[in-house]
Amino acid sequence: MKNKMNARFHNLQGGLFSKVTKADVGENSGRLMEQGYTFMSWADPFFPDPSLPESIKQVLIDEINQGLVSHYTMPIGNLELRTLIAQRLKKKYHVDLDPTRNILITPGSDSGLIYAMMPFLQEGDEVLIPDPSYPSNFLDVQLCGGKAIHVPLSPKNNYQLDISEFEKRLTPHTKMVVITHPNNPTGTVFNRQSLEALCHFIIQNDLILICDQAFEDHIYDQLEMIAPMSIEGMFERTVTVFSISKGLGLSGFRVGYLVSNDQFMDVYYGGTVNVLGATNTLAQKAAIAALKDESILQRYHQELFIRRNDAYEILSSIPHVKAIQPESGILSWIDVSKLGTSSEVAQYLLEHGHISVNEGTPYGYQGEGYLRIVHACFDSRQKAIKALQTIKDCLIQLGKEKGLAD
Ligand SMILES: Cc1ncc(COP(=O)(O)O)c(C=O)c1O
Known part of the structure; x- marks a missing residue:
């Protein structure tokens, strides 16, 4: 069977x-x-x-004592959490996000990553993915019916993006690019030159970008962390995936979030219950406490x-x-x-x-x-x-x- x-x-x-x-x-x-x-x-x-950091522990104890955490939050996520995220991303990347339209809380970012792809991919769509990168990038594309096209990165240029390698693999079936930025497993923070060239390529060829920024919080040696969604012309074609698992060390709570424009969010908000359900209520309280305690x-x-x-x-x-x-x-x-x-x-x-x-x-x-x-x-x-x-x-x-x- x-x-x-x-x-x-x-x-x-x-x-x-x-x-x-x-x-x-x-x-x-x-x-x-x-x-x-x-x-x-x-x-x-x-x-x-x-x-567990004391500030988070205390919030969890108080919330359990109050008891309301045994109930759902609204499926798209706790509004206080979405508001804190909007403030955080404004400060970090200078993007203006409406917490009631542009942010969706997900049960971890693994589910966010595949959900980000699902509404776009149909049988035969090709997706350009730097190689090496996070295994789920390749697998999720296949699970959604797309074809993962590996775009080689090289240690010779410190694993930065080489746009000529993307161009070589472009076909009429190419629909999307998926990057992990900073990259897992290499730790590479894609630099301005790489990202601007990638975004230019994406805009020129009318593609969608899924950018997984699960590792964005700890960047060393004063390197610049640029969110592609903040590059001109990209917000309308980018879905960004985030997590509290890596930077804040809170993987067990299973909280992530998607950020995108109104047009895409309309679909993601609409499908949340069917695909993701709602994120754990207590875990979202932990995420709020973690974001408040800088x-x-x-x-x-x-x-x-x-x-x-x-x-x-x-x-x-x-x-x-x-x-x-x-x-x-x-x-x-x-x-x-x-x-x-x-x-x-x-x-x-x-x-x-x-x-x-x-x-x-x-x-x-x-x-x-x-x-x-x-x-x-x-x-x-x-x-x-x-x-x-x-x-x-x-x-x-x-x-x-x-x-x-x-
Ligand atoms: C690049 C990347 N994205 C997403 C995830 C998923 O993290 P989580 O579901 O805990 O948010 C991982 C976990 O290893 C990861 O390495």
């Missing part, structure tokens, strides 16, 4: 019968955690730190910057491994191709270091020979350094086993 299911869903991993190699689907992670493995494969800052982001930023520096120092000192200095966030993307395939090296770390990292391959064709390491996990810097050092020791040992000279 399973063959009666839509063929687009046939290649998903993490079900009961598929061979699972990814760390973040199915029961895989749970089994490894029970066995005490070190987890550096969930893009979740400080995981598994059990603490000290949380500041504190995390300082700590994540230190963690980024530690990670680069250790990973870039491993013989036969190439590391790039992440420009944002919590992720390191390293080239281990001299030591083996992504799968071989990740498996070696699992067996010999009891550390789970991500293989590069789900991030696109450019991911073979790479690993993604979530360097900013754990409640303390010392634990993170220890785990990174274990990775280094294991990879030095692997190099020796492969007969590579130091």
Whole structure:
């Protein structure tokens, strides 16, 4: 009977019968955690730190005591939360948003990302997606009936967008571009030149942009974070996806949001109940508390910057491994191709270091020979350094086993 299911869903991993190699689907992670493995494969800052900022905790306690959180909010989300988001984005990107028309609260941003695509994509539509990037960008397009067209990025220009690579892949079927900005897994913050060229290409060819800014909060080295929706001519053709999971470290609450123009929001608001339901009421209260307490982001930023520096120092000192200095966030993307395939090296770390990292391959064709390491996990810097050092020791040992000279 399973063959009666839509063929687009046939290649998903993490079900009961598929061979699972990814760390973040199915029961895989749970089994490894029970066995005490070190987890550096969930893009979740400080995981598994059990603490919650005091300002958020107190709001949650008060809300539970009042009891109203056992009820729905309106499906498009709590108005106070939408208002705070509009203020935040005005300050950050100078965009004027009406919280009653341009913002939709979603249960996490993964659901927001696929919902952003759904109303646009029909069978045969082609979507240009930088490679490497977040695996769901490719998969979601396929689930919506579109065709994911991989546009290669290169370490030679620090993984910035090369518009000639987009132009080469443009056809009469191209409808959309999907980018993760800053990028996951490379951490690249697309610069003004890249983004202006991309937006020009999108406008010239009458395309739609879905821009996932889940990692926008922690940008290092005074780099400029530009939201494409703020570039002239783009607001009317952009849907931006946001999350409180990464910057604020609140992934467990499952709150994200979409931002777009009135025309698109008309459709998204209309379909919210059918597709997303409503976001958890208590979780939205937590998001409000988190956005009001600006000290949380500041504190995390300082700590994540230190963690980024530690990670680069250790990973870039491993013989036969190439590391790039992440420009944002919590992720390191390293080239281990001299030591083996992504799968071989990740498996070696699992067996010999009891550390789970991500293989590069789900991030696109450019991911073979790479690993993604979530360097900013754990409640303390010392634990993170220890785990990174274990990775280094294991990879030095692997190099020796492969007969590579130091
Ligand atoms: C680029 C990107 N977008 C979206 C998500 C989904 O995050 P959430 O659903 O927790 O908001 C992730 C999670 O890893 C991500 O890396």
